[in-house]
Amino acid sequence: MRELRFIQAINEALREEMQRDEKVFIIGEDVQAGTFGATTGLVQQFGPERVMDTPLSETAVAGAAIGAAMAGWRPVADFMFADFMWCCADEVFLKAAKWHFIHGGKVNLPVVLFANIGGGARVGPEHSQCPESIVMHTPGLKLAIPSTPYDAKGLLKTAIRDNNPVVYFYHKRLGGTMGEVPEDEYDVPFGVADVKKEGTDVTIVATSYMVQHTLQVARELEGKVSIEVVDPRTLEPLDIDTIVKSVQKTGRVVLVDEDTKRCSITAEIGMQIIEKAFDSLDAPIERVGAANMPIAGGYMEQYVLPQPKDIVAAIETVIGRKLL
Amino acid sequence: MKLGKKELILLYTNLVRARKGDEMVVKGIQEGKVVSFYHSGQGSEAVGVGVCTFLRPDDYLYPHHRGHGLAYVLSKGASLKAFLAEHYGRATGMTGGVAGFHGVDVEHGIFGGGGTIGSQFPVSVGWALAAKKNGRGQVTVCCFGDGSSNRGTMHEAMNMAAVWNLPIIWVCENNLYAQFMPIKDAYAREDIADIGAGYNMPGVVVDGQDVIAVHEAVEAAVERARRGKGPSLIECKTYRYRMHSEGAPDIAHIEPRPPAEIEAWKNRDPIKLFQKRLVDEGILKQVDIEKINQEVQAEVEEAEKFALDSPQPDPAILPTLLYTQ
Numbered sequence: 001m002r003e004l005r006f007i008q009a010i011n012e013a014l015r016e017e018m019q020r021d022e023k024v025f026i027i028g029e030d031v032q033a034g035t036f037g038a039t040t041g042l043v044q045q046f047g048p049e050r051v052m053d054t055p056l057s058e059t060a061v062a063g064a065a066i067g068a069a070m071a072g073w074r075p076v077a078d079f080m081f082a083d084f085m086w087c088c089a090d091e092v093f094l095k096a097a098k099w100h101f102i103h104g105g106k107v108n109l110p111v112v113l114f115a116n117i118g119g120g121a122r123v124g125p126e127h128s129q130c131p132e133s134i135v136m137h138t139p140g141l142k143l144a145i146p147s148t149p150y151d152a153k154g155l156l157k158t159a160i161r162d163n164n165p166v167v168y169f170y171h172k173r174l175g176g177t178m179g180e181v182p183e184d185e186y187d188v189p190f191g192v193a194d195v196k197k198e199g200t201d202v203t204i205v206a207t208s209y210m211v212q213h214t215l216q217v218a219r220e221l222e223g224k225v226s227i228e229v230v231d232p233r234t235l236e237p238l239d240i241d242t243i244v245k246s247v248q249k250t251g252r253v254v255l256v257d258e259d260t261k262r263c264s265i266t267a268e269i270g271m272q273i274i275e276k277a278f279d280s281l282d283a284p285i286e287r288v289g290a291a292n293m294p295i296a297g298g299y300m301e302q303y304v305l306p307q308p309k310d311i312v313a314a315i316e317t318v319i320g321r322k323l324l
Numbered sequence: 325m326k327l328g329k330k331e332l333i334l335l336y337t338n339l340v341r342a343r344k345g346d347e348m349v350v351k352g353i354q355e356g357k358v359v360s361f362y363h364s365g366q367g368s369e370a371v372g373v374g375v376c377t378f379l380r381p382d383d384y385l386y387p388h389h390r391g392h393g394l395a396y397v398l399s400k401g402a403s404l405k406a407f408l409a410e411h412y413g414r415a416t417g418m419t420g421g422v423a424g425f426h427g428v429d430v431e432h433g434i435f436g437g438g439g440t441i442g443s444q445f446p447v448s449v450g451w452a453l454a455a456k457k458n459g460r461g462q463v464t465v466c467c468f469g470d471g472s473s474n475r476g477t478m479h480e481a482m483n484m485a486a487v488w489n490l491p492i493i494w495v496c497e498n499n500l501y502a503q504f505m506p507i508k509d510a511y512a513r514e515d516i517a518d519i520g521a522g523y524n525m526p527g528v529v530v531d532g533q534d535v536i537a538v539h540e541a542v543e544a545a546v547e548r549a550r551r552g553k554g555p556s557l558i559e560c561k562t563y564r565y566r567m568h569s570e571g572a573p574d575i576a577h578i579e580p581r582p583p584a585e586i587e588a589w590k591n592r593d594p595i596k597l598f599q600k601r602l603v604d605e606g607i608l609k610q611v612d613i614e615k616i617n618q619e620v621q622a623e624v625e626e627a628e629k630f631a632l633d634s635p636q637p638d639p640a641i642l643p644t645l646l647y648t649q
């Protein structure tokens with residue numbers, strides 16, 4: 001099968017959906033050039049009315065997208081860095097999330113709030129966050145968080161077609177990764193986790209770039225411990241059934257997410273596992289996440305973000321023996 | 325459009341509807357029937373009525389939050405029954421009784437009523453953008469108060485709307501106070517309308533107690549927007565008779581609002597001013613005034629009965645309102 005870079009898969013999804021539905025448009029700062037390549041080349045095909053460069057105004061970008069969505073359009077608002085969505089928190093967490101409800105269900109908000117997340121670029125505390133926990137915590141927002149080019153394209157197509165607000169987070173370190181992407185039309189449904197690797201000893205639930213870390217660790221430990229890697233792909237809706245099924249098989253769980261560990265999505269998923277599959281657990285659940293401090297920049301970043309060695313240590317804890 | 329007798333009487337009737345409807349919600353608060361809070365709009369009805377009475381049904385409106393938009397939404401075609409029912413927490417309310425007080429009516433292009441002051445600006449840009457993309461000559465009217473003008477959201481939204489030449493009319497209801505904060509201590513100039521110049525759009529000041537003055541300013545701005553000439557800003561100088569919200573102290577900072585100030589504004593009551601003008605011009609007679617009063621009184625009482633007779637929402641609908649299909 002053909003291979004594409006992650007960012008190309010995103011670009012292809014945008015192009016196909018804009019071709020399919022003239023109501024779809026992109027709005028954001030420098031989307032015509034495409035700061036990270038996601039929207040590059042689209043203005044040449046669809047024109048500046050559908051690939052709208054905006055003033056540096058996150059609040060107005062979000063408001064314009066949400067308002068246009070309420071009036072029947074299907075915008076994709078690109079915020080570049082997810083950190084910048086803090087600037088328009090009212091629009092994201094109050095308006096997008098609650099206005100279907102506040103209008104008694106009589107308006108829809110088919111808007112995609114699109115941004116990159118995560119560290120690895122060593123660009124400091126306000127360009128490196130993984131704010132998935134606050135999104136997952138907010139009723140009314142769906143959250144797609146792909147880890148492969150295939151999922152990136154398929155989830156984005158589903159996001160654009162969804163009649164509800166969808167936050168779409170892609171990790172900045174995934175942009176250049178290669179993976180198989182079919183040329184034929186497909187989508188990836190929300191709420192369906194994907195078992196990225198089958199195994200029998202430990203279930204690791206990982207998201208986004210942490211899926212890549214986890215698969216690398218699983219390969220390195222092949223023969224010593226059999227790891228099953230489950231990627232939820234969307235955190236809202238969350239496919240807890242697939243996770244529970246895996247836990248029932250392995251009895252041991254490590255949860256890996258790059259967001260600050262305290263109150264992170266792993267806390268929620270871990271608790272749901274306890275609620276639904278406590279009797280299947282042979283060991284306490286281990287969690288891996290960023291340290292409880294700002295994501296440091298420069299050489300200090302690595303000491304804050306979760307590393308493969310942290311995943312190994314967590315696996316060793318749940319199985320009760322050293323592996324390396 | 326030169327207003328004929330019919331249109332003038334409609335404006336007058338809407339003023340009376342807004343006042344009596346507002347009085348009914350205040351009464352409902354006092355009697356413990358309203359399950360939400362209320363921010364009375366008595367005294368400033370000419371703004372909402374003058375802005376909205378002659379908008380098109382498909383124009384988008386973010387009503388001003390004072391009076392929970394009552395003068396605006398009634399004038400744009402929304403139902404007083406649904407407005408009262410929402411405040412009484414009933415299933416027949418504007419949002420089905422699930423949002424508490426938001427004066428929305430999607431069928432009449434009335435969105436919003438958000439909880440955060442200043443959040444009306446960015447989403448209104450979105451409706452104006454949609455209006456432009458739709459290409460049907462729609463406009464968006466975004467209403468705000470003097471307090472809202474202190475928010476940074478206003479800058480982003482006015483700038484973007486100006487750059488994109490969007491069909492939007494920004495209407496400020498300057499009633500001199502943001503809750504307890506006097507405008508003179510929150511804004512460095514006299515007129516909020518001056519802000520228009522910074523965004524390359526007309527900014528005009530009108531007497532917010534004069535429904536005709538408001539109507540004429542809005543009509544000119546709407547006409548301009550429909551012709552593709554872009555945004556306008558209208559500042560309506562007005563006042564609120566009552567405290568910020570029912571039950572709150574009626575103060576400026578920590579002192580009572582000056583009684584002489586309140587009295588002076590009550591002497592320029594928008595209903596009395598317009599009534600006198602219509603009587604002087606021979607358009608209304610005393611008998612007509614009484615007839616309108618009676619009809620509106622009947623409408624308000626019927627609306628209250630409708631609200632009180634309506635059931636509370638079925639809690640089973642709550643999960644269905646999180647997402648649409």
